Amino acid sequence: xxxxxxxxxxRKCKAGQxxxxxxxxxxxxxxxxxxxxxxxxxxxxxxxxxQLAFIKTYDTLPRFDLRRPFGPWFFQILRNQCRDMxxxxxxxxxxxxxxxxxxxxPGDAERGPERVQERTAAKELLWKGLxxxxxxxxxxxxxxxxxxxxxxxxxQILDIPEGTVASRLYHARSALxxxxxxxxxxxx
Amino acid sequence: xxxxxSPDAGAIGPDELMRYLDGEMTPEQRRLVxxxxxxxxxxxxDLAVFRALKEDVxxxxxxxxxxxxxxxxxxxxxxxxxxxxxxxxVGLVIWLTYGTYLFATSTAxxxxxxxxxxxxxxxxxxxxxxxxxxxxxWQTDPYRNVNR
Numbered sequence: 001x002x003x004x005x006x007x008x009x010x011r012k013c014k015a016g017q018x019x020x021x022x023x024x025x026x027x028x029x030x031x032x033x034x035x036x037x038x039x040x041x042x043x044x045x046x047x048x049x050x051q052l053a054f055i056k057t058y059d060t061l062p063r064f065d066l067r068r069p070f071g072p073w074f075f076q077i078l079r080n081q082c083r084d085m086x087x088x089x090x091x092x093x094x095x096x097x098x099x100x101x102x103x104x105x106p107g108d109a110e111r112g113p114e115r116v117q118e119r120t121a122a123k124e125l126l127w128k129g130l131x132x133x134x135x136x137x138x139x140x141x142x143x144x145x146x147x148x149x150x151x152x153x154x155x156q157i158l159d160i161p162e163g164t165v166a167s168r169l170y171h172a173r174s175a176l177x178x179x180x181x182x183x184x185x186x187x188x
Numbered sequence: 189x190x191x192x193x194s195p196d197a198g199a200i201g202p203d204e205l206m207r208y209l210d211g212e213m214t215p216e217q218r219r220l221v222x223x224x225x226x227x228x229x230x231x232x233x234d235l236a237v238f239r240a241l242k243e244d245v246x247x248x249x250x251x252x253x254x255x256x257x258x259x260x261x262x263x264x265x266x267x268x269x270x271x272x273x274x275x276x277x278v279g280l281v282i283w284l285t286y287g288t289y290l291f292a293t294s295t296a297x298x299x300x301x302x303x304x305x306x307x308x309x310x311x312x313x314x315x316x317x318x319x320x321x322x323x324x325x326w327q328t329d330p331y332r333n334v335n336r
Contacts, residue, residue, distance in 0.1 A: 018267045025260045047259060054263045126244055144210065145245040151212050166203035169210070173238055176245070 001027045006070050013061050025054050028071065031147055032078055038142040039082040039135060049085055053078035072149070072156040079139060079157060086135065122185075129179040137172035144169060200224045200231060209238055 001023070012020035032053065036046035057077050064073065130138050143149045143157060155162040200221055207213050208221045225231050291301070 018264065021267070022260050022264070025263055026258060029258060029260075051259045051262050051266075054259060055266050058263070058267055122244070123248060126248060130245075141245055145242060146248065151207070151210070166206040166210075166212070169206045170202040173206075173241055177237060177241055180241075 003069070007066055010061060010064060010066060010070060013058065014064070018058070021054075021058055024070070028074055032074070034146055035075060035078060035139075035142055036082055038130075038146065039079070039139055040086065041131075045085065046082075049082045050078065052085075053081040056081065069153070072153040075143070075147075075149075075157045076159065083135070125180065125183055125185050128183065129176050129185075132179045133172065133175040137175045140165075140168050140172050141176065205231070205235060205238065209235065209242060 006024070009020045009024055013024070029050065032050050033043075033046060036049045036053075037043055040046045040049055053074070057074050060077070064070075130141065140154065140158065143154050149157065151165040152162050154165050158165075158168075160168065204213075204217075204221060208218060213221065225235065291304070294301070296304075
């Protein structure tokens with residue numbers, strides 16, 4: 001979504017016109033859902049978290065500084081929502097549900113069943129690795145690798161100094177590497 | 189992270205490697221890392237491992253699932269609910285006040301008034317107790333704003 005359009009929509013929402021919130025919700029829903037699924041481990045809980053995060057975001061819009069980008073701010077609220085829900089319910093990341101969401105690319109069928117199997121097995125291994133490294137490592141990897149946020153944005157979302165993002169990423173990647181090594185997956 | 193023998197390579201710590209990998213460096217800083225990489229096979233290997241890991245994680249995708257309904261309708265419902273409740277409350281207060289006034293000033297016999305008042309009070313009491321129970325449950329429900 002264009003920055004100027006986003007600002008205009010937020011301005012309208014701040015004035016209490018909630019119908020202008022719809023384009024924002026629809027624009028951030030897919031990426032929000034990806035982060036929520038990665039944190040919660042299943043689509044059902046992820047959708048609940050996403051819904052609550054959008055409501056909280058709207059409620060706090062009057063305090064939102066229009067000079068700041070909306071995305072990282074929303075993701076910060078979503079991330080806190082996921083963490084709160086995980087804490088309050090003592091819920092655990094559910095790999096089984098995530099596994100069902102592994103996507104087959106259209107070209108997979110042409111590569112033959114063995115190649116597809118190999119790829120699926122490799123992805124399963126990766127998900128298992130992500131599952132085992134814990135929410136803190138997982139969230140930073142999702143923000144960086146799946147959502148493609150810059151360090152400054154990740155720092156804002158995670159509420160940490162920008163200087164520590166590289167270090168957190170190093171520890172997360174090392175943890176994933178270690179988890180995969182334990183499962184006998186060699187890199188590169 | 190292993191120790192790198194060359195002084196230049198040794199100056200490149202894990203943070204620098206991550207920032208190089210993620211494209212978060214100035215051209216000057218990149219050149220510094222690249223020259224260190226030329227001198228250290230261990231650093232090259234570390235970078236290759238992290239790069240492969242990065243690419244593989246980036247390759248993970250989520251299927252949106254069969255006909256994933258947008259959360260907008262639920263969000264919109266929650267945003268507009270307070271206003272609906274406000275109108276309902278104002279309307280109820282107006283009607284109750286007017287109804288009470290009509291009831292008090294009517295010329296019906298005292299027995300008719302007494303019977304009607306007993307029924308009305310009983311119904312209001314039951315309604316209030318149900319609402320109070322629901323309110324108590326709602327207060328402790330972590331999913332109170334979630335529409336399904």
